[in-house]
Amino acid sequence: MSATAISTDLPLDPRDRGGAAQPLLTVEGLRKHFPIHGGLLGRRRATVHAVDDVSFFVRKGETLGIVGESGCGKSTTARLLMRLIEPDAGNVVFDGETVGSRTGIDVTAMRRQMQMVFQDSYTSLNPRMTIGESIAYAPRIHGLAAAAATARANLLLEQVGLNPGQFARRYPHELSGGQRQRVNIARALALDPRLVILDEAVSALDKSVEAQVLNLLSDLKQRLHLTYLFISHDLNVVEFISDRVLVMYLGQVVETGPVETIYARPRHPYTRALFASKPTLDPDRRTLEPPLAGDPPNPIDPPSGCRFRTRCAFAVPACAETVPLLAPPQPGPSGRAPASPDDPLHLVACHRAVAQAGGEGLDA
């Protein structure tokens, strides 16, 4: 599937505003810093730079994967998009309408079209409600009559592969982890959203069950014309499900592009090290050297300039001084094909990977 063909064959959703070419979600300069208070007077002692100037877009009908190590800001980004927390700065535009602005779309209306599934299948469900009631809850609140809401819940259960007769009256603790995650997906679909944010939605599942849920997600996406934002630390799963990927490090986007490009020709030194750290699945080609040393640094007081420079083998003095901005990567060294042939979507934030006058390239 070529990246540009994704959205063109979608039937027009009556809620659609700007047509297939307009991204469903555009995020500009999103920022969230968490103050850490302490000491006798509870004064601000430090700041966690959880999300710092993050920009990206999600096209209608595609899956954008977000990868990165623990604490890099993936979940904070998701919670900002859902407005579960307020951003310090930045704009979120949903199908052309700025979220929360007077002229745009309000948060409640946005949440009907954007839903989220979390990693922990158990704590996201009310233990005292049957799963049928849990799924019917949101439609009820939004004015659907009891009988219609129950019918809707049963339909949704069927769509996620659970027999309503067998499951609707059960309580969450009477289900397996995989079944509970199906219920959470059904619940997220109850209001017929256009965008579903999946935050480590399969990470807690066993491999054999994870595969079932991944198949279900692909199937639902096609049938219901959904758009996904898929967050995971599992690089293989992200490659499997995504059309484009966003790689984050310490609260920032370091590289983004179509999944084939990023996985075959990553340009940012962090992306490369991340992929090289993946276990090989081949006992005869075991990893011999760890690609990176040390842990990700603390998002409290991140390094100046490029945040990756403390672990980067290619760092030069300039890396400590200027923040690298997302830009198209430079072509490969002469005699080789360009790194990303006609791929305007591939962007990388690294002084040594972007096209620059007189600069020393990574591959040079």
Next chain:
Amino acid sequence: MPDTAMTDAPPLAAAPASAAVPALSVQDLTVQLFRRDAPIAAVNGVSFSLARGETLTILGESGSGKSVTLKTMMGLLPARARIGGTVRLNGRSLLDLPAAELARLRGRRISMVFQEPMSALDPVYTIGAQIAEAIVRHEGIGRAQAMARAQALLERVRIPSAARRLRNYPHEMSGGMRQRAMIALALACSPDVLLADEPTTALDVTVQIQILLLLRQLQEEMGMAMVFVTHDMGVAAEISDRVAVMYAGRFVETGSARQVIRTPGHPYTAGLLASTVHGGQRGGVLEAIQGAPPDLAALPAGCAFAPRCRFAEPDCTTTAPPTVARDGGGMVRCPRAAVPA
């Protein structure tokens, strides 16, 4: 595997195992636990034997009995647990050892690394104090000397600025650093056997590979036997000599890492491999195993995998499947296994 050496008088626990005596040998281990009052068949006849310097990975999904197997060897099960079979460390039987004797061996000849180091480390003592305390307790040397050993251990597991880190409390360290400290604690008295229960599952990939390579190297240098538990096929490929696939408390397949991963014989292993997402499968449909693992409180008769198995025949649900041997000492517990030479 029958082991004739087992009947000999047990050598002193501290004696370096001779080539004939496995560092660790487990025969027909069964463990029954209780949830409220219902019995749970957590381990249902596990046997293996491990030489010094060898790594066996137990690969299985959650609830398959991996942790219970390891905890049995460490004597860490709840008092109500019902245990059958034998576990021998350097030929010496562990399961009938008085608690005080076992406590002397634990941490000295056999020790364990856990998935979540926070639960194994004591939050109120510094890392240095905890490692030194273990050395003092087992070896009776002076505190200052033990502290020097602790620092050398932190250096050995490549914790930067080891001298300063000795004075850190566990919560002052990052996840990867804590796991290194946990490994240093486990290795403090150069055990013969190291049990590692998903030690990298909670870590980021870039840190996970560092810890795997560190364990591989330390194990080689110290000649330890290691039992490594994981649910991740890729991790198993990185760390193991041999792999045992566990399902519902049984080993359903054993063999070299290469055999099990390249040419799985058991339908469950094959299904697990097919449902493990790896590179280059983008956009396809995964071959998932249907259903979920059985309830250990109500295990089916015969093959526990039968309700999910595509190849199941009527006899699978009535009789325990026989094991089929494969080259190099491995086996597959399924009569219909496609056992490659």
